[in-house]
Amino acid sequence: EVQLVESGGGLVQPGGSLRLSCVASGFTFSNYAMSWVRQAPGKGLEWVSTISGSGGSTYYADSVKGRFTFSRDSSRNTLFLQINSLRAEDTAIYFCARDAVVSFGENTFDIWGQGTMVTVSS
């Protein structure tokens, strides 16, 4: 079964750090780019970051650039999102998603994890 399972969320003070993980199973991990998408309470979806299948390329939303670092470990089929200098506006559910290439080169998020909650509060 194709599956993504996130962990690492929790309550952290403003300015603090957290490392989120996402374990993938059921597919050839290194063949896929992967992404993080977040959703603040009661709000819409916000793309956060994408990493290529090799891990050699990463892309970030302006709102997190310089504070978040996305990496992957193919030996463990695991993604990591290191989040530093946390702000109240980073409070959200963080989903990892498989970034599949379809049709004529379009990308789509075809598999999603259940999410992990990050709360930034003093």
Add this chain to the structure above:
Amino acid sequence: DIQMTQSPSSLSASVGDRVTFTCRASQSISSFLNWYQQKPGKAPKLLIYAASSLQSGVPPRFSGSGSGTDFTLTISSLQPGDFATYYCQQSYSSTYTFGQGTKLEI
């Protein structure tokens, strides 16, 4: 960044109705447009990719159309399980963006 604007922000409908959601991009994105359904407390689910291709396992009452800047998602006959929030998302740029969502209510 490419901005995605969905309309309406919410929509009231009944079982059996035909409904259409609209998504507009701030610049041409060819067919690099996906649609997702999200129910409360759940992860989003892919419905339509590449503007008009139905994801495996998604009922054929869902359909997508459009290219360039204007896109639509249509549900031909609403079923009880379709009441959810729907998001469009562009993958034309390497920095992806979502629309703000359309909440479909009874």
